[in-house]
Structures are given as C-alpha cells and as structure tokens.
Amino acid sequence: MNKSQVLHWWQSGVVYQIYPRSFQDTNSDGIGDLEGIIQRLDYLNDGTPNSLGIDAIWISPFYPSPMKDFGYDVSDYCDVDPMFGDLATFDRLVEAAHARHIRVIIDWVPNHTSDQHPWFAESRRSRDNAKRDWYIWRDAKPDGSLPNNWGSFFGGPAWTWDEVTGQYYLHQFVPEQPELNWRNPDVKAAMFDTLRFWLDRGVDGFRMDVIGLIIKDEQLRDNPANPHAPANLPENATFHRLQQVYNMDQDEVHEVMKEIRQLFDEYEARVAIGELFGPLDRWVKYYGEQGEELHLPFNFRLMDEGKWTAATMQGLVDAMEGVLPDFAWPNYVLGNHDRIRLASRFGGQAQARLAGMMLLTLRGTPTLYYGDELGLENGDIKPEQMHDPQGINLGVAFTRDVTRTPMQWDASAQAGFSSVAPWLPLSADYETRNVAVQGAQPDSMLTFYRTLLWLRRGSAVLQGGSYRALNLHDDCFVYVRELNGERLLVALNFADAPCRLDVGENGRFLLSTHLDRAGTVGKWLDLRPFEGVVITL
Ligand code: GLC
DSSP: OOTTOOOOHHHHSOEEEEOGGGTOOSSSSSSOOHHHHHHTHHHHOSSSTTSOOOSEEEEOOOSSOOOTTTTSSOSOTTSOOTTTOOHHHHHHHHHHHHHTTOEEEEEEOOSBOOTTSHHHHHHTTOTTOTTGGGBOEEOOOTTSOOSSOOBOTTSSBSEEEETTTTEEEEOSSOTTSOBBOTTSHHHHHHHHHHHHHHHHTTOOEEEETTGGGSSOOTTOOOOOBOTTOOTTOOTTOHHHHBOOSSSSSOTTHHHHHHHHHHHHHTSSSOEEEEOOOSOHHHHGGGGOSSSOSOSEEOOOHHHHOSOOSHHHHHHHHHHHHHHOOTTOOOEEEOOOTTSOOHHHHSSSHHHHHHHHHHHHHSSSEEEEETTGGGTOOOOOOOGGGOOOHHHHHHOGGGOGGGGOOOOOOOSSTTTTTOSSOOSSOOOGGGGTSSHHHHHHOTTSHHHHHHHHHHHHHTOHHHHHOEEEEEOOOTTEEEEEEEETTEEEEEEEEOSSSOEEEEOOSOEEEEEETTSOOOSEEOSEEEEOTTOEEEEEO
C-alpha cells in the first residue's frame, strides 16, 4: 500500500459493539436504552485520549420485538421498541454520534422475522394467502415426518407444525423466528425497503445477521452428519450435529449480496458487514469476485479458535491473509454477544490484554465488544437467572447471558448502569472493575485500551500498513507492519514464561501491555510472561 491510497473510514477505524439492553439504562426499567447510549458517547469518543477514541458503534437490534431472542426476532423493521426509545431518540443518537465523528452501524436481521411480524401473521392465515410464500412452508413427508433433517441452532428440529394450515414452517433459531423466503422477489423488495428506511435516516452501515443462511437449497436436501461435532454436545443440539451444506452459503446467496451492495452504493460511504461462519474458502467469497459484495465479512476465526497459542493465531492470520484478494480488506473480531467473554476464554486478564494488542495491531478493521476494554469476565448466571433461549434449551453451559451482563461504569449500587436491579445480574467484581476505577489507574486494562487505541489513531502504519509475520520464537507471534518505509514491530508473548527475541536491529518502545516501557530496544528484546510490545524500528 502506498501514500496515494486513502483509506475508507471503515478501514482505518475501530468499531465498538454495543448490546443496548446492557449499556446504560436511563428510564429505570433495568434495561439499557438509546438515550443511555447518547449519554455515554463521550466515553466512546470525546476527541481526547481520556475517551476510547473509537470510530464507529454497532448497536445490536433495538427494533420492536417480543424478545424471544432478545431483539433478533423483529416484529417491525422500521421502528424502535418502546423499551429502547423511539425514532426521534434514534435520530438524536445519530446526530450526537456524528457530532463526535462516531459512525453508527445498526443490526439487520434478514433471515427471519418474529412470528409476531404482520407478514407472518398473514402468511400463516391460509395456504392461499398472498404472503404464504414469504416464508418457508412444507408438507410433512408421506410418513408424517419432518420435511428434512435440519436442526435449530438452539436445539431441536428446525421445523414447527402449524395446526391451522397443516404444514411445517422453517426456523433455524427459536420457533418464534420463522425464516423468510428470499427466493421470493417480493420479500427481497420489502427487505430492501427496510435498509433504505435507515440509510435515509443517516445510518452509516449495517451488520447483517446470519447473512449466509438467507438462501437455502432449492430442494431443501438433508444435511450430512458432522463428523467433527464436539463430544459434549447435548442430545438436542441438532444444528451442530450436521454439516451446514444445504442451509448455508448457497451459490445463489452471492447474487443477493451483489444486489444489497448496489443498494448501499446508491449512498455515500456506507459499510456492509455480514455475520458469517463457514470455512475460509466459503467465507472469502462474500467479498465478491471484484469486491462487489460485502465490505467486511466478519472474521471470527481467532475468536473461535480453542487453542490460544502464538502458532495457532499466526496460522489463522496467515491463512486469512493468504486467501484475501487484493481488493479485500481484512477484519478481526475477538468478542461479541454470542461468545463467552474474551477475559474468560484464554486464561485470564493478562492473556486478554495480549489479545487486545493483537486485535488492534493486526492489518484490518477491529471490532471491540463493550466491556472487553475493562476485562469483563463471564457473568455468574444461575440456571434460574437465564434469559437466553440457547442456554434455556441447551443447558446453562451454553447460555450467552454470561457475556451480556450490564456495563460496569462505577462502584455505585447498580454500577452506574441503572437505578434499579438490572435485567441480568451485575458481575460481583463491579465495585473494582469499572470505568471510574480503571480510568484513574495508570496500569489498568482501560488505560491500556485507551493508550493503544490512541496510538492506533495516530498511526498510519497501524491503520493501513502491510503485515508480515516473522518466525522468531515458538511462543511469540511477531509481525511487522510497514507503510512508506515506516516500520512497526509487534511482538506478543503467548507463554507464561519470559521470552528472548533476536530482533536484529534497534528500535524504540511505543507501548507495552504492561504500560511501563519506554526508550530504545537493542538487538535483544526480552518479553515478560504474556507481554506484548509495539516497537518502532
Ligand atoms: C446471530 C446473532 C444471535 C442470534 C442469531 C439469530 O447469530 O448474533 O444473537 O441469536 O443470529 O438471529
């Protein structure tokens, strides 16, 4: 990459995911709201290093919803659930965010609606209803069994019988999330209108939920068994026992992606992000053959890797860099509302800090998950406190509630999140692990994130430089970022033991995960256990 290439905001910037139920409550119902996000914008970026200095927020769904899957069951794509506010509040949020140079990305849930959506109410009314074909209805097999073997992500079969019309409908999540038939042009047109509704209101982009599922095999063939299914899967985890061959990443989905991208391109500087799960060769196709599909197919590869070593991380990064066409921009995600907390995943706080440095120094757009900047750990959720259907159906070990606990702002009674008991219990550590406490500590996780984020903001090399891994030590993931002759070295020690690297040239410390290094580095670089450093060469 050379000087003449100007990056788009979604390439140079950092995205911060907000789970709106859990960020800030302002109307004392124990549930976060849009007004709460407005009030916390200065925390995200007030233009100074006292704030995080992020560039965009992605807000998980706030649409009207019966909340069977906490907003991913939408009953109206063009409004705000009263629990979160209203359209006027949303407009104020966009205005206030833009005033701080924060872009606003929202969620879009195209694969399924709520069963309470008026479209589904119509569709289920009779077999000859005009909207019957908007969803996926099938007869039982002649022997009365299910139309195929597909399973629901949350356990059980993907089909529910409808008494009134005597057919099954498809849902790969809860039964209250019937799946739209994207092969029907009217569905496509109606859903495209919902994109325009928000793009016209000034949103800067969408994160598209399970976008790889929207087109299914025309014949709805059975999926083959998954030989790699984890041994500890509950009996009813049908989705995960099968390979996602006929329900996901069908060739025809790319035609829809192109149309979606064309719609985005009618507007200026908007970003199309998609949630995708499949293998690398299927994933990379979502960039399009010439860059005519998604800007950023979410890359969960590092997050989903169970083995946290320098070699696995480097292997995943190199494999991804290796398949990317020139026009495609990489991105990384290490936490979200569906996965256990980063600080609970790879061993602890020290490893989480190292992960944060990796996320923010690799080549590509990073997406942060709210609270990871404090090192929030999994919430302690008792079976009777579960809300998430995944946990309720598959067992407490699978509940995503652990990663959705309220943001910890300060040591006051409800952690500054609310004035009443929150919808999910606060974590026990909130009195010490919070924004107020960590903001005042020179060596806290929050101070580390702020320092690193501002280093990144001021560094064209970190934002746009090339990436090249160096193989210096088995325990260390080391790479050079380079732009126009300027070079930075990032060295991450994944071991709980010191590590000596032969860097071979002099440099100067810009940052250590331990926040206590400055000055020059000679030939030898000594890293402490789980220490990461950024060095200018
Ligand atoms: C996505 C969302 C998840 C939701 C599911 C169904 O994976 O991230 O939270 O349950 O889709 O919409």
